[in-house]
Amino acid sequence: MVDTHAHLSLLEERGIDPHKTLRELFANGLEGLVDVSLKPGDLAARIGAFSSYPRVRFASGLWPHAASIAARHRLVSALEAEILAAPPGLVCALGEFGLDHHWNEDGERAGPGEERELMEMQLELAGKLGLPVIIHSRDAPEETAEILAAFPGTPGVIHCYSYGPEEAGRFLDMGYFISFAGNLSYKNAGTIRDACVMVPPDRILLETDCPYLAPVPFRGKPAHPGMTAETCRMAAEIRGVSAAALEKQTAANAAALFGGF
Ligand SMILES: [Zn+2]
Secondary structure (H helix, E strand, O other), X not given: OEEEEEOHHHOHHHOOOHXXXXXXXXXXXXXXXXXXXXXXXXXXHHHHHHOOOOOEEEEEOOOOOHHHHHOHHHHHHHHHHHHHHOOOOOEEEEEEEEEEOXXXXXXXXXXXXXXXXXXXXXXXXXXXXXOOEEEEEEOOHHHHHHHHHOOOOOOEEEOOOOOOHHHHHHHHHOOOEEEEOHHHXXXXXXXXXXXXXXXXXXHEEEOOOEOOOOOOOOOOOOOOHHHHHXXXXXXXXXXXXXXXXXXXXHHHHHHHHHOOO
């Protein structure tokens, strides 16, 4: 099992000891984990806290907050510098970054052109650094696809997938992986489940996005990386395969995208 998207540094404030959790999970077969940034400039601190676990790797990117959109030129340069300063091999992706018109009205307030530019600048940087991308996209499927189409051949994942099968088809055609989180199990997530059925076996990933989006039956509680197993069980049921087979397949897919753990 690989959790391809966790925010380890948020677990503690939600009452979960990340070190205890990681020790237990790695002892019980967790094969890898990608720790994803929350705010600009946090990569060194996250590496300091979690790089002692051999199968934890790191992604850094600029979420489309208003402050990041406004300071995009300075922050994208700083992002490049912090990634280049990291010990070799630890950073496996650029992200998460993208468009959010659901939780975050910042992008729209800042002007869609500026939010878009922050995304484009990071796609350019990923190409320059030779890193895959972790794309965040909420309530903006068309614009996301349009921007990604301008950077053909970029390896990456649409994380915490929240759209339907039609949109998935468009991202898959561009070569993206599709990653499902605990919201796959929510009552109103019928279209996400429809998408989960049609993603080819070699393009599906699993994640928790912890501490957010705990799957049923843990909904409402803080999520931790071990809950990837619940999402795997649910996705396997939807796809009509065994959880063990999906676990193996998604771990192989994660290694293919992120370069191993
Ligand atoms: Zn996230």
